[in-house]
Amino acid sequence: MSDRPGRGHSGTPRRIPEATVARLPLYYRALVDIAEHRISTVSSERLAELAGVNAAKVRKDLSYLGSYGTRGVGYDVEFLLHQISRELGLTRDWPVAIVGVGNLGQALANYKGFGARGFRIAALVDADDDKVGREVDGLAIEPIRALPEIVAERQISIGMIATPAHVAQEVADLLVAAGVRSILNFAPAVVAVPDGVSMRKVDLAIELQILSFYQLRKGGPARRRDRAATGAMDVEEGLEQGLDGLHQGMAG
Amino acid sequence: MSDRPGRGHSGTPRRIPEATVARLPLYYRALVDIAEHRISTVSSERLAELAGVNAAKVRKDLSYLGSYGTRGVGYDVEFLLHQISRELGLTRDWPVAIVGVGNLGQALANYKGFGARGFRIAALVDADDDKVGREVDGLAIEPIRALPEIVAERQISIGMIATPAHVAQEVADLLVAAGVRSILNFAPAVVAVPDGVSMRKVDLAIELQILSFYQLRKGGPARRRDRAATGAMDVEEGLEQGLDGLHQGMAG
DNA sequence: CCCTCCTTGTGCACTCGCTCACAAGCGCGC
DNA sequence: GCGCGCTTGTGAGCGAGTGCACAAGGAGGG
Structure with missing residues (x-):
């Protein structure tokens, strides 16, 4: 982790786009999960999967913070976690x-x-x-x-x-x-x-109204419910075990 | 969001952009307020003010629903309210x-x-x-x-x-x-x-983390609070009457 | 009937964000 | 020491959204 190329000043290294800022908490959450599993390194692809975004976006977002990754290897989980925490101000009260x-x-x-x-x-x-x-x-x-x-x-x-x-x-x-x-x-x-x-x-x-807008365009609330062709059976088979898991986990 | 808004060709007059859909509830809310004041016509400028957006955006957004306005006059409140309700599915249960x-x-x-x-x-x-x-x-x-x-x-x-x-x-x-x-x-x-x-x-x-990110860039939480130069006194003078109003209105 | 005023509807240019694709670069095995 | 495979970092193209500025077009008065 040699010092950042370019301006190594204590101020903001670069301007971070708003859309990126909104995703940093997602990466943070994913990294916390990863760290709990004692995994020390993570690739942009894996991180993207856990954060529910695309890998190129992860790399570009993280590049705004600095060159914190190692090519051919990935990102150091603890280090990246610390950097994002600091950027988001999560080290403070x-x-x-x-x-x-x-x-x-x-x-x-x-x-x-x-x-x-x-x-x-x-x-x-x-x-x-x-x-x-x-x-x-x-x-x-x-x-x-x-x-x-x-x-x-x-x-x-x-x-x-x-x-x-x-x-x-x-x-x-x-x-x-x-x-x-x-x-x-x-x-x-x-x-x-x-x-x-x-x-x-x-x-x-507002969120509900947006959902209802799109639901209307799908055939409306009164239409007979036909199973989605893809993945319906998979989901249904997972239902029983899903219930078991829920009874232990869901505390409300 | 996962579903592409454009896919269903089931009789949509035009494809309404996602950003516009997200603003329709704001217009709806503003129109309800206006209707309660027995006002029958509203201009895009007034509607923009109440919805907290810009007037050109209001006009472009509403134009996706159809040409519901009257040039030189504005929009008929009840009619527009009905159209947006229908579009958002608010006439249904x-x-x-x-x-x-x-x-x-x-x-x-x-x-x-x-x-x-x-x-x-x-x-x-x-x-x-x-x-x-x-x-x-x-x-x-x-x-x-x-x-x-x-x-x-x-x-x-x-x-x-x-x-x-x-x-x-x-x-x-x-x-x-x-x-x-x-x-x-x-x-x-x-x-x-x-x-x-x-x-x-x-x-x-996530919302809190985004706020804390931007607050950090303003000088941080521990910095001494200096009054904003503009408008601070205005707000402060309004404080007393603000309290009076609150005691009547705020039911929690 | 025409003219003027007012507000809508929209073409256009610009910004922002996203995705692709690839060069750069690091580690590891030989 | 050297190439090979893997992953990052980023330049470029593209699409969506925004705001300006203005033409289009009703309404109402003279």
Whole structure:
């Protein structure tokens, strides 16, 4: 791993395309799996398979980070894992605040998949005074008027909006005013943020509508279901053993 | 996504680009808002503003559906609403099955935003026999081995995977084998489906990692927070009234 | 009936991302 | 030491999506 050819400066080596950034977490996840199997080297082809993308894309994506592979051999799993972690900021602690502790907010607070990657729920905030003081997963719900102090004192960098749609913009404004620069919006509403603030949105209803669009073009929901010609029997034969596996594994 | 949008030549007037399909739900939502205000006509510019996109894009997107506008006037709100509803299949009933009734599955089952658009939770399925029989939001949890009958009898067309990652592929196979052709995957795992089955995924951890990537490039989480030069005071002045509004509106 | 105003619909140029194909380069065996 | 096989890294071509700018064309007033 000799130093990168070209500018070996502490800043960004190259500009990483947005599409690549969105795939880095997939590679990260695949690499964690591989590392757990005590495998020390992985090819772009194998990594592509595990991440559900194509091999050329993997190579090009990884080349944006630097020349971390060895021709004829592949990528060192641990080293690549470290590089991607560093690039994504997964070596740090990222305190997160959840605004709106309804169904979704509670589910997010209880979700165990975050902490492992360094995303730690550091605050639960709600405007409903009846909810304030209640605990969810060991964390007390706090009033939204305390947001500025909470954000400042706990160094909160990411805010999640899990409120009804009609207050999403107000909540976003409050988060921005408090100093939050990254927002993940779960409310089904268009939310604008000023320059310098990142916003991503997750909208379940939209995903369903996209699915229903394509399902319509397949013959609609009422049409008689004919087996897909390819692979139907394979899947069906795997059904029994699938059930066995599920009973052990699926904890919800 | 796995299925190519262009393949079915069953009477589609034009092929609608995938990017446009993904925006139709935004227009739909904006139009519903407009219709509630008793406004009968809307321009592409106004619609763009409400949907959070650019006006030329709105016009091009809508032109794929047909020439539904009137030059010099705009679009008829009710008519356009009807056309988009029809295109997205929102005039129909779409029974949905949720597999995996943990935190996320329960939150999805309780979420009220679906039914209004025709997406009705018709089944809750889990592999854990201790959960079977319990009710969530008035719907009993059923054993996963009953999935084939459930899907067939209730005409279920969409399946949501809300299980742990390591069983997501098995659950997807079971859904496909049972006849489901549209899947929304919430499990943080790569899931492959055969041709003819649509799959979309929602991964909260990935969204957070993307946010943290960009936040790192802004100066990182530990840096002292300096107010954004532009607009900071405006936002802050709006803070008090924002709180007032929130107390009335935010029900969580 | 015509003219003007307004907004739609779209041709065009540009950017971004994807895929292919292949040269470059590393390790290993002979 | 040398070639051989394997895998990376990347240049080039291509297709999708975006935004501009403008022609096309209703509506309404004079």
